Amino acid sequence: MSAGEIKMNCAEVAPLLVFFACDEVGAEERGAIETHLAECAECRALLAEENALHESLCAIPQVADELDRTGMLLARCRSELAESLDEMAMPAEPEKWQPFGWVRRWMALRPGWSAAGLLAAGAILGVQLLQWLPTENSNIKGTAMKVSAAPALSDEQLAKMAVGSINFAPSVDSAPGTVQLQISAEQPVTLSGNLDDNDVRRVLTYVVRNSDRFDAGVRIDCLDALKARAHDGEIRAALLDAIGHDQNPAVRMKALEALREVAGEKDVREALLDRLNIDSNPGVRVEAVNLLVRSLEVESAPQVAMQVDSDMPMLAPVAPSAAPPSSDPSVRRIVRALEDLQHSDPNRYVRLRSAAALRQIGPSEVQ
């Protein structure tokens, strides 16, 4: 032992053996420990234990060896890191200012309160708005008209539809009555409304125009419903079509009845004159005579009460003359047609009614 060497005892050496075993002591300490170990069997035994422990620890396989034998975990870590770096490299989008953002955050944190609040707000808003929203029938006097379940019908649906029933409730005043139609067009549909409703009007006029597809009773019901809107060009055209083409005289009679209020119109008068010549049914011809007389009455003296009794078309009473001026060519046509009918119509009642009509129109015209 040299003079500079440090002398250590067992108490000093023992705690250093841990570091001596793993080569973590300085050169001076190492020398002193080695000197002590050469003389002390007890400390050598301690060092042997320390070395054995160190060996045991080093021999034990590490968790990393088991967890990532194939290197998959490392590859996955690298991939995830690259994705994170890509995200960091992307420029951050400037945060947009969101009005009422604090309300959304508050609601997100309190979903129960938010739901209750929204329901309450919706109920209050709905009650308040109902007072101000105009209802559909607010501009119509009299009976309330309600359109419910009125889907838009396509032409294809119309072509395939079958009418189950028609319920017509006439109005007490000038307003059109309510029509309820049960139809089957791919699936059962109920239309409810008045003649201002486009779908109702389309169905009714379609039935009237397509007499071969629908039952006569249905057609008559449709005409009954259309009667109130005979002034409407579209409906009048459908009514004229019915008196010209419908095979059933009862339906044609109903169509004529529906045209009563517009008998003075030129197109209606022309259609009536045609009926006088070509309609095979005497009742229809008599009704046509009645309407022609009526048209002249309305034209010359609207204030005069109606003389033709619709309940007794065949034997209408003769009324005082109310003929318009003879210079009117349309009147002269009617007179001529009635004169022909009076002489040549095969049906006696038609001839009688024509004669009565001529007397009703007036002597001047007859001459």
Next chain:
Amino acid sequence: MADNTGRSGGTDAVLATVTSLPELDERSLVIEAQAGNRTAFEELVRRFDRDVLRLAMNLMKRPEDARDVYQEAFLKVYRNLHRFRFECSFYTWLYRIVTNVCLDHLRRRQARPEDQAPEVHMNRQDEGTRDFFEIQREHRPTLDPERRLMGLEIRTKLARAMERLSPRERVVFEMKHYQGLKLRAIGDALGTTEETVKNSLFRATRKLRQELGELR
């Protein structure tokens, strides 16, 4: 990882250096990465991430936690690389970050053990891990049944003893025995003195000896 065009760098100068990145020394790579060369940073990662993941796996003993440590550590490095002033080696600086992340995770785990999944213990036969002596090289005395039994018992007790260590003791023990770092380097990595590290290692060894003492 990024392609070789250096997406973040983008300049011709950077592109010129990309081709020779693997040949650059650690300092040059760090300088390139500090200049914004993403490829240089990824080369740095590739040089050290195997050891980092190994340390994380040995300390955390769960692959999911090790992945979290890996991600968190390297993202911290990426964000703070501009602050690195070469006052120590990049390796030491990197390990300081990694060990701090590991310590945070271990401390959180200690604070809330009920939230943690069980660790992977090498000794559990029912988990499909093989016996220690079965995976040793052939020159080891694997055919000695008594030694196999001893190895199994040592691992069981070591795993139990490791759980008794504090996070810092665990890190020091791991870095010393399984990463092969000197105590001074461990002190640098942990931002503490060599003496403190020595104390931690001594306490850790004493606890382990108590657990394993009967087997020696």
